[in-house]
Every structure is written in C-alpha cells, then in structure tokens.
Amino acid sequence: MICADVGGTAVKSALISVGRVRLPQSYKIKNFYSVPTRSDSGFDGVREKVLQAIEAVRTEGAADIVAIATAGEVSWDDGKVLRATSSLPGFNGYGFAKDISETLGCRVVVLNDACAAAICEHYFAKNRTKSTLVLTLGTGLGSALVTEGRLDAKHVVDLELGHRLYEENGYECRCGKRGCLEQYLSATAIKRDAGTYTVKEALTNTDSEKCRQAKAAFLKILDSVVKSVKSEYAPDEILIGGGLAEMRGLWLEDFHSAYGHADVKAARLGNKAGLLGAAYAALNGAFENQ
Numbered sequence: 001m002i003c004a005d006v007g008g009t010a011v012k013s014a015l016i017s018v019g020r021v022r023l024p025q026s027y028k029i030k031n032f033y034s035v036p037t038r039s040d041s042g043f044d045g046v047r048e049k050v051l052q053a054i055e056a057v058r059t060e061g062a063a064d065i066v067a068i069a070t071a072g073e074v075s076w077d078d079g080k081v082l083r084a085t086s087s088l089p090g091f092n093g094y095g096f097a098k099d100i101s102e103t104l105g106c107r108v109v110v111l112n113d114a115c116a117a118a119i120c121e122h123y124f125a126k127n128r129t130k131s132t133l134v135l136t137l138g139t140g141l142g143s144a145l146v147t148e149g150r151l152d153a154k155h156v157v158d159l160e161l162g163h164r165l166y167e168e169n170g171y172e173c174r175c176g177k178r179g180c181l182e183q184y185l186s187a188t189a190i191k192r193d194a195g196t197y198t199v200k201e202a203l204t205n206t207d208s209e210k211c212r213q214a215k216a217a218f219l220k221i222l223d224s225v226v227k228s229v230k231s232e233y234a235p236d237e238i239l240i241g242g243g244l245a246e247m248r249g250l251w252l253e254d255f256h257s258a259y260g261h262a263d264v265k266a267a268r269l270g271n272k273a274g275l276l277g278a279a280y281a282a283l284n285g286a287f288e289n290q
C-alpha cells in the first residue's frame with residue numbers, strides 16, 4: 001500500500017509492504033520520497049504535491065489503498081479536513097479522502113498526522129501500554145492520545161493542544177487566532193526567539209544570550225505542557241515526535257535534568273511514524289465513510 005504524510009514543510013510518501021498476518025513488525029517501508037510542500041503555491045499546488053508524492057512511490061498494482069496522515073484537524077469518519085492552518089492553504093473543509101479517492105480510483109483513508117504517529121508508537125511498541133500520548137514538535141505542535149481498545153475515534157483522540165490559547169493577545173498563529181500554544185512550543189517558536197540563529201544553533205550555542213533564552217523558554221513551556229497533560233489525561237507514556245525529536249540529543253537530557261519527567265521520551269519510530277501509523281490505521285481502523 002501507499003502512504004503519505006502531509007506536513008507544513010514536506011510531503012513524504014512511501015510504499016509499504018505488509019505481511020500476510022499484518023503484525024506490526026511485518027510493515028516494511030520500501031520506497032521513500034519527500035518533496036517540499038510549498039504552501040505558497042496555494043491549494044492546487046499543495047494538492048499537486050500530494051499526488052506527485054503518491055505517484056513517485058507507486059508501482060504496478062500497489063495502489064489498492066492509499067493512507068494519508070495530514071496536518072490539520074481531520075474527521076475520523078470521512079477523512080474531511082475540519083480545520084487547517086495557512087501551511088495547507090484552502091484545506092479548511094476539504095473532502096481530502098473523497099477527492100483523492102475519486103482521482104486515483106482506489107480506497108483512500110485520511111487521518112490527522114499526530115494521531116497517525118500516536119497509533120504507530122502505540123501499536124508498534126514492543127511492550128504496549130494502555131495509553132500513549134504523543135506530542136509532535138515541528139513547524140507546529142501536534143498532540144494525540146491513543147488508548148487500548150477498538151481503533152476508532154473514541155480511542156484515537158486528536159487533542160488539538162496546538163491551538164489552545166496560551167497567551168491572551170499573543171503572537172499571531174497560522175490558524176488566524178492569536179496566542180495559540182504552538183506559537184510558543186514548536187520549532188517555529190524556537191526559531192523566532194533565536195532571531196538570526198537556526199533551531200539547531202539555538203539548542204547548542206551557549207555563547208549567545210538569544211540562543212540560551214530561546215532554549216530555556218522552550219524547555220520551560222514543555223515542562224508546563226507535560227505537567228498539564230499528565231494531570232488531564234494521565235497517559236502511561238508521553239513521547240515526543242516531529243523535527244525536534246530528531247534533534248533530541250541537543251535538548252532532551254537538559255530537559256530531564258532541569259525538570260525531571262524521566263518518563264518523557266523521544267518517539268521510537270522517528271519521522272516514519274506518521275507513514276506507518278497511517279498504514280496501520282487504514283488496515284485496522286474502524287471508519288464509517290472512508
């Protein structure tokens with residue numbers, strides 16, 4: 001089957017083979033492809049990138065089913081985008097699954113990318129817990145909670161923490177509101193606070209006051225968010241995914257020594273979690289209309 005992961009920075013895709021018994025360990029990524037999203041090219045441009053990414057990994061007879069993990073709030077039942085930010089222009093209200101299904105002539109399943117990552121981390125874990133909460137820290141902030149049970153909307157919840165109000169009249173968010181949490185907890189926030197430095201520099205440059213402050217602010221907000229999700233959802237595990245998880249060597253130890261939370265870990269399956277989770281959901285999930 002073919003999977004795609006549609007984010008604000010890149011559209012990734014892969015051909016995934018699944019063993020006959022469909023055990024998580026039988027999922028293998030065959031071809032991998034990535035192309036910049038180019039949000040500035042508008043709805044048609046981004047949609048074109050999605051189709052290009054699918055086409056790039058498609059082989060004869062492989063497209064019986066396409067699973068797509070995407071940024072934005074997505075209806076579990078019919079794969080429609082309920083809310084998207086400016087990183088996916090014109091995707092608000094877009095019948096994503098229906099459109100791509102009609103275009104390609106096969107079954108298409110679309111779900112939120114943080115949900116897909118959480119599904120992957122939960123079901124592909126060697127020692128499965130009762131609940132897995134994933135925070136994806138990248139261009140934005142994704143958040144999802146998967147609890148043991150039927151793979152449906154009740155047990156896979158998009159927490160939408162990224163667009164919760166964090167600061168009254170704060171920074172303008174890509175969703176159109178102000179002061180959303182993802183403007184304070186994401187790679188984008190670190191980059192903004194670090195001024196002319198890159199995110200990587202912000203996390204490593206201890207000579208620059210700006211970098212030190214940007215990193216300290218990031219760790220402090222992460223601590224407060226971890227505290228609040230622990231008290232609100234009491235998950236068995238909290239995993240950090242997204243671009244900042246790939247840079248975990250630059251900050252995670254500092255986070256643990258400053259704030260504790262030894263139980264907060266980097267996502268095990270890295271940046272392929274969205275693709276694998278989408279594949280797993282498409283084959284095992286209970287959907288009404290997709």
Ligand SMILES: [Zn+2]
Pocket residue numbers: 162163173174175176177180
């Ligand atoms: Zn927002």
